[in-house]
Amino acid sequence: MGTTVATYASHSALQILHGAKGEGFQTIAFGKARVRPLYTKYFPVADTFIESDYPEDELLERNAIIIPTGSFVAHLGVELVEKMKVPYYGNKAVLRWESDRTLERKWLEKAKLRLPMIYRDPDEIDGPVIVKPHGARGGRGYFLARSPADFWEKAGRLGIRDKEDLSEVQIQEYVVGVPVYPHYFYSKLNRELELMSVDRRYESNADAIGRIPAGEQLGLGLGTNYTVVGNIPLVLRESLLMDVIEAGERVVKVAEELMGGLWGPFCLEGVFTEELEFVVFEISARIVAGTNPFVHGSPYTWLRYDEPVSTGRRIAMELRQALEEERLGEILT
Template structure:
C-alpha cells in the first residue's frame, strides 16, 4: 500500500490532509517537538517518524515523499538527489532551481520577462535586490542603491568581503510592481497545466515599515528584510490570467528541453508592473507555502473542480491516477 509522506513543516498540513481526502494513509517526519501538531491538534498524520529523514522506515512504509522548501533546505540538494525513497517530481529540477544562474537560463529559455542581473556590484546604477542562492524564505535578502551601499550591506548581512564571495548571490534589478505568486500544477498523467491559486507574501520587516510614518522611518534608519511570515490570497484581474497561464506553459516546455520535464506543483514568483507586464524574478519548482490559504480550494480550482481541491490534494490525486494507470514511475524519481 502506497503512503504519502512529507517533512513536518512548510505545507505538510495541507499535503497530508489532501492525501487523506484521496484515501491514502499518511506519514510525517521531522522534529519531535512538532509531533502533536500533526497527530493531535491537526490529526492529519497516521504515522509520525522523529527523524530528519528516516529512509529505512519510509521504505518499509512504501512511502512516496512530497518535497517542500523546508525538506530541500534542511537535507540539501545532494542528499535529496541520493535518497532511495520515491520522490514526487523530477529531482533534476533541484539543481536548476537552487542555482540562480541555471535558474535564469531556464527562465530565459521560457522567454519570460526577467529583471536585469548585475554581474559586478560596481556597475549598480539603480535599486537592486540581493538574493543568496537556494530557498531560504526571503532570509538574507537586502536592497542596495549603489555600489557603496551594496558592499556595506553585503559585509554586514552576508559576510561578503570581496568579489570572490559573490558566487553564492545574485544581484537583481529591483522592479517596481505588485508582488504576485501564481501556483501551478502540471499533470504528467494528463499532459495539462492547471492554475491552482495565487498569493502574495507577508514579509518582515518590509511589510511592517509601512505602518511607521515616513519621517520616523528616516530617523530609525531601518534595514529592510524580506523574511516570509505568512501568505495573503489574491484574485488576479481576469484579463491578466492568460499572461500568467502562458508563462507557466512556456516554463514547462523549457523544462522538458533542459532537464527532462517539470511536473507537479510549481510557482513563478514575480510582480505586475504599472504597465501590467508580468516580470518573473524566480521559480519555486515544488509546492510553495503560498498555497496554504487554499486548503479548501481557490476560486480557480472551483472553476475546474466541483469539490474542494488544494494543491496538496491535487498532488495526491495525481499519484492516485498514476497508481490506477500503473504509471507511478512517470511521476516519481
C-alpha cells in the same frame, strides 16, 4: 502494504497530508519531536509521526512516497535529496536548476519570460537592486541596495567582503510592482497545466516598515528584510490570467528540453508593473507555502473541479490516478 504519502513536518505538510487523506492514502510526517502534536493532535493529518530528519529505512519499509517541500530540500540539501532511495514525487533533476540562480535564469530566459536585469559587478549598480542568496531560504538574507557603497556595506553583514564572494548571491534589478505568486500544477499523466491559486507574501520587516511614518523610518535607520511570515490570498484581474498561464506553459515546455520535464506543483514569483507586465524573478519548482490559504480550494480550482481541491489534494489525485493506471513509475524519481 498500500502506498503511503510522507513529507517533512514543516512548510506545507498540513495541506499535503490533509489532501492525501482525502484521497484515501495513509500518511506519515517526519521531523522534530516538538511539532508532533501539530500533526497528530491539533490537526490530526498524520497517521504516523516519526521523530527523525529523514528516516529512510522506515519510509522504505512503509512503501512511502516523499512529497518534497522547500523546507525538506533546504533542510537536507540538494545532494542528499538526489541520492535518497525513497521514491520522490517530481523530477529531481529540477533541483539543480532551481537552486542555482545562474541555471535558473538560463531556464527562464529560454522560456522567454520578462526578467529583471542582473548586475555582474556591484560597482555598476546605478539604481535600486535586490540581493538574493542562492537556494530556497524563504526570503531570508535578501536585502535592498541603491548604490555600490550601499551594497558593500550591507553585503558585509552576510560575510561578503570582496568580489570573490559574489558567487553566493545574485544582484537583481528591483522592479517596482505588485508582488504576485501564481501557483501551478502540471499533470504529467494528462499533459495539462492547471492554475491552482495566487498569493502575495507578508514579509518581515519589509511590510511592517510601511506602518511607520516616513520621517520616523529615516530616523530609525531600519534595514529591509524579506523573511516570509505568512501568505495572503489574491485573485487576479481576469484579463491578466492568460499572461500567467502562458508563462507557466512556456516554463514547462523548456523544462522538458533542459532537464527532462517539470511536473507537479510549481510557482513563478514576480510582480505586475503599472503597465500590467508580468515580470518574473524566480521559480519555485515544488509546492510553495503560498498555497496554504487554499486548503479548501481556490476560485480557480472551484471553476475547474467544482469541489474543494487544494494543491496538496491535487498531488494526491495524481498519485491515485497513476496507481489506478499502473503508471506510478512515470511520475517518481
